[in-house]
Amino acid sequence: MGERVKVSIVAQDPVLEAGARISLQCHGDIAVALPGEPAQVAVMMVDRVTPRVMGAVRAAREADQRQEIVLVATELAAGDAVQAFAAGIRGLLRRSEATAERLASTVVAAAAGDCTLPPDLLDGLLEQGQQAVQRPVAAPSGSSLSDRERAVLRLVADGRETDEIAHELCYSPRTVTTVVHDVTRRFQLRNRAHAVAFALRAGLL
Numbered sequence: 001m002g003e004r005v006k007v008s009i010v011a012q013d014p015v016l017e018a019g020a021r022i023s024l025q026c027h028g029d030i031a032v033a034l035p036g037e038p039a040q041v042a043v044m045m046v047d048r049v050t051p052r053v054m055g056a057v058r059a060a061r062e063a064d065q066r067q068e069i070v071l072v073a074t075e076l077a078a079g080d081a082v083q084a085f086a087a088g089i090r091g092l093l094r095r096s097e098a099t100a101e102r103l104a105s106t107v108v109a110a111a112a113g114d115c116t117l118p119p120d121l122l123d124g125l126l127e128q129g130q131q132a133v134q135r136p137v138a139a140p141s142g143s144s145l146s147d148r149e150r151a152v153l154r155l156v157a158d159g160r161e162t163d164e165i166a167h168e169l170c171y172s173p174r175t176v177t178t179v180v181h182d183v184t185r186r187f188q189l190r191n192r193a194h195a196v197a198f199a200l201r202a203g204l205l
Contacts, residue, residue: 004031005111006038011045016095020045020072023100029108038064040111043103045072045095049080057087068110072098081121085193092117109162113181115191119159145183145204152179157196 007030011017020043024030033039042060046053049071057069070091071084084092090110093103097118106116145153148169155165166173180192189195198204 004029005040005108006031006033007041007043007107008033008037008039009043009045013045016045020103024104024107026100027104030104039067041068041070041090041107043070043072043107047074049073049076049084054083054087057084057089061088068113070103070106070110070116072103076118076121078121081117081193085115085117085191088190090115090191092121094118112177114162114177115193117193145199149179149183150199150204152176153183153196153199156180156192157200 007024009017009020009024009032011020021032024043025032044053044057044060053071057071060067060069068090069088070093071089072093072095073080074095076092076094081092090113091106093106093116109116151169152165152171155168160168162173162176165171165176169176171179180195183189183195183199184191187195187198189198
């Protein structure tokens with residue numbers, strides 16, 4: 001087994017914090033950080049995605065660029081994914097859907113640079129991207145996507161997980177992650193959801 005992902009938990013409700021801590025401590029790939037100890041991923045548990053919460057996310061990202069954020073919210077509206085990913089979060093979960101296994105897999109994915117959000121919110125991002133095709137953004141001059149990049153992003157747009165994409169395209173999960181990373185870095189995007197929306201708006205898919 002490789003090195004475990006160090007995770008910190010931030011919640012206003014101490015009962016929720018304790019529950020998340022117990023759930024994550026039972027996962028073999030995760031170690032819950034002690035107070036004041038650095039962590040690769042921070043799990044923030046909130047009621048709603050508010051400007052104050054987004055400010056806290058941005059402050060955490062600015063304080064430690066190496067730390068990824070997973071946001072667990074009681075209520076998630078259609079536009080919350082846009083705000084959350086614009087602020088730099090890597091994972092977005094509804095509290096009602098945040099089972100121990102799902103929370104753990106989201107934390108591990110965030111540590112690996114992958115991005116997770118509820119499928120219906122991804123659909124909302126894609127709808128916004130499709131509507132924006134009527135007023136497309138300008139892609140950098142001479143830019144395009146390879147056939148492999150388009151194939152991967154189309155499956156991301158369908159809500160597929162990294163392992164599912166790898167299986168369907170006969171790639172390794174590492175290759176899929178690398179393809180998404182290369183696209184986000186080349187176009188200076190934040191994450192895979194942003195990459196899909198950008199590609200749609202720029203007419204690259």
